[in-house]
Amino acid sequence: MCRLFIGAESSLWEPRTRSIRLDGVSTSVRLERFFWAILEEIGRRDGLSLSQLLAKLSRECAEAGHDPANFASFLRVCCGRYQALQLAGEIPAARDVSITSLDAEGILARERRRRAIALAPGRRQAEAASLSATS
Numbered sequence: 001m002c003r004l005f006i007g008a009e010s011s012l013w014e015p016r017t018r019s020i021r022l023d024g025v026s027t028s029v030r031l032e033r034f035f036w037a038i039l040e041e042i043g044r045r046d047g048l049s050l051s052q053l054l055a056k057l058s059r060e061c062a063e064a065g066h067d068p069a070n071f072a073s074f075l076r077v078c079c080g081r082y083q084a085l086q087l088a089g090e091i092p093a094a095r096d097v098s099i100t101s102l103d104a105e106g107i108l109a110r111e112r113r114r115r116a117i118a119l120a121p122g123r124r125q126a127e128a129a130s131l132s133a134t135s
Contacts (some may be wrong), residue, residue, distance in 0.1 A: 020051055022058045029054070029072050038079040046098045 012034040019028045031039075036050070043053035057078065062068055085091040090107045091099070 018050075020054050022055055029075065031072055031075060035076055035079045038082060039075060041095070042078070042082055042099060045095055046100050 013032045015030050016033055016036055017028050017030040018036070019026060021027075039053060040050050043050050046053075048056065054075075057075070058068065058071060061071070061074060066074070082091065085107065086093060090110070091097075091102065
């Protein structure tokens with residue numbers, strides 16, 4: 001199993017630090033090259049440079065009340081979600097479709113429903129075990 005992962009091009013996991021300006025403050029973000037490539041792809045879909053995308057994500061993250069102290073982790077999760085949403089068919093493979101044009105609320109609602117359905121059998125099993133333990 002691991003051969004599939006360790007056999008990948010090693011440059012993908014090489015870290016790269018980029019200096020950026022977020023809300024007028026210079027900072028640096030260190031991510032693996034793999035994640036930088038995905039972020040560049042996301043930005044291109046909406047006609048944004050990497051710097052513009054990071055500034056937008058940082059601003060919206062702060063507006064949502066999230067802790068900006070772990071911005072690099074947030075960016076990694078953004079990349080993972082982008083790819084997972086593509087696999088789920090929520091983000092079209094056609095890269096000329098902007099992320100901004102998608103129905104974010106609809107996608108999030110469908111995700112919540114899928115998660116609830118996936119958890120439902122486990123919940124039923126836990127409830128059944130609880131009932132049999134009390135009887």
